[in-house]
Amino acid sequence: MEIYLPIADMSVQWMVILGMGLGVGFLSGLFGVGGGFLLTPLLVFYGIPSGVAVATTLSHIAASSMSGAIAQWKKHAIDFKMAGVMMLGGLFGTGAGVWLFAIMRRAGQMDLVVSLTYVPMLGIIGGIMLDESIKTLRAQARGNAPARIYPVNHVWIHGLPFKARFRQSRLYISVIPPLVIGFLVAGMSAIMGIGGGFILVPAMIYLLRMPTNVVIGTSLVQIIGVAVITTVLQATNNYAVDIVLAAILVIGGVIGAQFGARAGAKLRGEQLRLLLALLVLAVAARLLWGLLVPPSDVYSLAGM
Numbered sequence: 056m057e058i059y060l061p062i063a064d065m066s067v068q069w070m071v072i073l074g075m076g077l078g079v080g081f082l083s084g085l086f087g088v089g090g091g092f093l094l095t096p097l098l099v100f101y102g103i104p105s106g107v108a109v110a111t112t113l114s115h116i117a118a119s120s121m122s123g124a125i126a127q128w129k130k131h132a133i134d135f136k137m138a139g140v141m142m143l144g145g146l147f148g149t150g151a152g153v154w155l156f157a158i159m160r161r162a163g164q165m166d167l168v169v170s171l172t173y174v175p176m177l178g179i180i181g182g183i184m185l186d187e188s189i190k191t192l193r194a195q196a197r198g199n200a201p202a203r204i205y206p207v208n209h210v211w212i213h214g215l216p217f218k219a220r221f222r223q224s225r226l227y228i229s230v231i232p233p234l235v236i237g238f239l240v241a242g243m244s245a246i247m248g249i250g251g252g253f254i255l256v257p258a259m260i261y262l263l264r265m266p267t268n269v270v271i272g273t274s275l276v277q278i279i280g281v282a283v284i285t286t287v288l289q290a291t292n293n294y295a296v297d298i299v300l301a302a303i304l305v306i307g308g309v310i311g312a313q314f315g316a317r318a319g320a321k322l323r324g325e326q327l328r329l330l331l332a333l334l335v336l337a338v339a340a341r342l343l344w345g346l347l348v349p350p351s352d353v354y355s356l357a358g359m
Contacts, residue, residue: 062297063107069303071101076115076307082334083116083275083308084123084315092177093338094304100341103300109156110286110295113244115304117282120275122309126316127272134223134269138276140230141255144237145244145281152245153288159246174343180257181335188329224265224273232263241281245289256331 057066079094094115098108127133215229236258243254255274259265265273290296 080308080311081315084312110289114301122312124275133272141237144234145241148238148241152242177339184332
């Protein structure tokens with residue numbers, strides 16, 4: 056059965072869209088990511104104009120993240136203070152991202168920008184996470200305590216001013232790194248239709264050194280705030296949010312996130328990072344394939 060999407064100006068199979076929402080919502084609850092890094096490419100692959108896919112995905116991210124955050128809150132696995140600091144930086148990042156989104160959309164370069172940005176970013180992040188996860192699992196298999204791996208020099212971080220204590224994360228660090236991370240992730244959220252969890256989660260683990268069990272819930276709370284604000288701005292400024300598409304995605308996302316949170320509770324942190332790394336690399340490979348393989352009709356141009 057097909058339904059018409061007024062903003063996207065096309066008809067789609069609603070069961071396919073619902074299935075996308077369910078699947079990405081499950082991943083959101085499982086990994087603590089918004090899922091936009093996967094949902095936006097899926098919608099584009101299905102034929103949704105990239106501008107509409109980017110803007111509408113954020114509504115799904117907000118709903119599925121809220122569902123997953125509730126499950127994490129019940130387990131007392133959220134650092135609300137850390138999430139609030141990152142959300143403050145995200146307010147400024149969202150405004151900058153929405154402004155850049157409008158410029159690129161008017162220039163007709165959204166499809167190319169989204170693909171060119173996703174491929175290297177996903178490849179680098181997925182590669183780092185995969186390498187760290189494999190080393191940890193190998194050490195555990197040999198019966199050795201895995202060495203902590205910090206790919207970033209943290210000396211400069213400890214010397215920064217404006218320090219605050221984050222009791223849930225057992226940290227005493229400057230608020231500047233969380234603010235900067237929040238700003239960057241929010242800007243990318245507006246431009247690329249992502250919650251930013253696949254960047255936020257590794258940054259919180261490797262840069263801020265937060266415990267893995269707190270990272271997932273804290274990431275979801277920050278993603279909720281950024282996604283809600285960005286969705287409102289995209290709808291009012293760029294008129295790019297398709298409410299029908301959003302409603303179907305939200306229904307699937309809320310249901311899927313609950314199942315994902317339950318499944319995540321049964322896996323260790325190293326296993327979760329390995330699965331997320333493989334997923335990130337798979338999406339990067341699919342986008343790279345789309346950039347390198349010539350289209351079947353080189354004279355066909357997809358409109359925004």
